Amino acid sequence: MKKVFCIGELLIDFVAENQGKDLSKAKEFSKKAGGAPANVACAISKLGGDSYFVGCVGNDPFGTFLLRILANEKVDISLAQKSDTFTTLAFVSIDADGERDFVFSRGADKELTYDSSLKTSFENNIIHFGAATALLGGSLEETYSRYLFDGLTKKAFISFDPNYRVDLWKDKEDVFIRKCHAFIEKSHLCKFSLEEAKLLSGKDNLEDACKVFHEMGTVIIVITLGSEGTLLSTSNFSKTIPSIKVTPKDTTGAGDAFIGCLLQQIAQHSKIENVLADENLLTNMVERANKAGAITTENFGAIESLPTLQQLDS
Ligand code: ATP
Secondary structure (H helix, E strand, O other): OOEEEEEOOOEEEEEEOOOOOOHHHOOOEEEEEEOHHHHHHHHHHHOOOEEEEEOEEEOOHHHHHHHHHHHHOOOEOOOOEEEOOOOOEEEEEEOOOOOEEEEEEOOHHHHOOOOOOHHHHHOOOEEEEEOOOHHHOOHHHHHHHHHHHHHHHOOOEEEEEOOOOHHHOOOOHHHHHHHHHHHHOOOOEEEEEHHHHHHHHOOOOHHHHHHHHHHHOOOEEEEEOHHHOEEEEOOOOEEEEOOOOOOOOOOOOHHHHHHHHHHHHHOOOOOHHHHHOOHHHHHHHHHHHHHHHHHHOOOOOOHHHOOOHHHHHO
16 A cells, blocks of 8 residues: 655634634634645545654644544654644635635745655655645745645656645736746646636636646646536546535535545556556546545534545445
């Protein structure tokens, strides 16, 4: 089984409870573990995969809380770093229509430093870049580029999820697009939401969008479409694979569960070329990943809602 290294942020999401969109009126918050790459690492380990979290938290009680959650989920946290800068915090409120108010206090996540000894560990394994905060600068961004280079040198399978956050890129979408393109060009697998696919390709039609991404160099493209399932595209075929029917309560983390489940399955294959060439195999994998995404929406929260192997098989 291949190892999967998930690189990026782990942070506290303070979610305002019961007072509508206006954060200035929020009185109570619940403390949740957040960070897409960390969610993906948990999704993989919960399904029996071998996942590593590579990111930085503060040397403070919030950092301890976050790493403890990952360790409880059997994610390997030996490569995680601690900094004297405070753990990154996000405060968010969402009203009944899904309108958000968002404040972000960026801290330790940006301070991940490059570790040259990881290069050999990447050999023939999988690296997942979940770039929500990584492209905002700091030594994390520099580290991202160096690990991408190391991964390619060591023939690692590269997975990329841009994790576009509107609130973080207001008025600088062009910078986000340019930085993402550098990863899309080098990745074997890219996972986009519908919004990301359109933004990063400059196309409204998804077939056209996939063509742009394939021309840039990506081999497998998955575009997640919520209850509609997932568009899977390779240079040989393209199809929409439906999801299962569920009654969603909270869609947070569905995309992370999806990509985690897909990577956990890819990690079972010693020769990834065989996966890339096999339409049926890829289709089955995406069907299963759809199921993982769907199950995650049935409960509140991200990590706590990720499916176990038993849930997925039942
Ligand atoms: P995120 O919001 O976590 O960034 P995303 O927008 O990429 O994620 P979604 O499209 O919401 O992710 O969900 C990922 C996958 O989970 C979908 O492709 C689909 O297979 C499944 N899924 C999500 N929502 C539903 C739903 N309501 N019903 C059935 N399946 C769903």
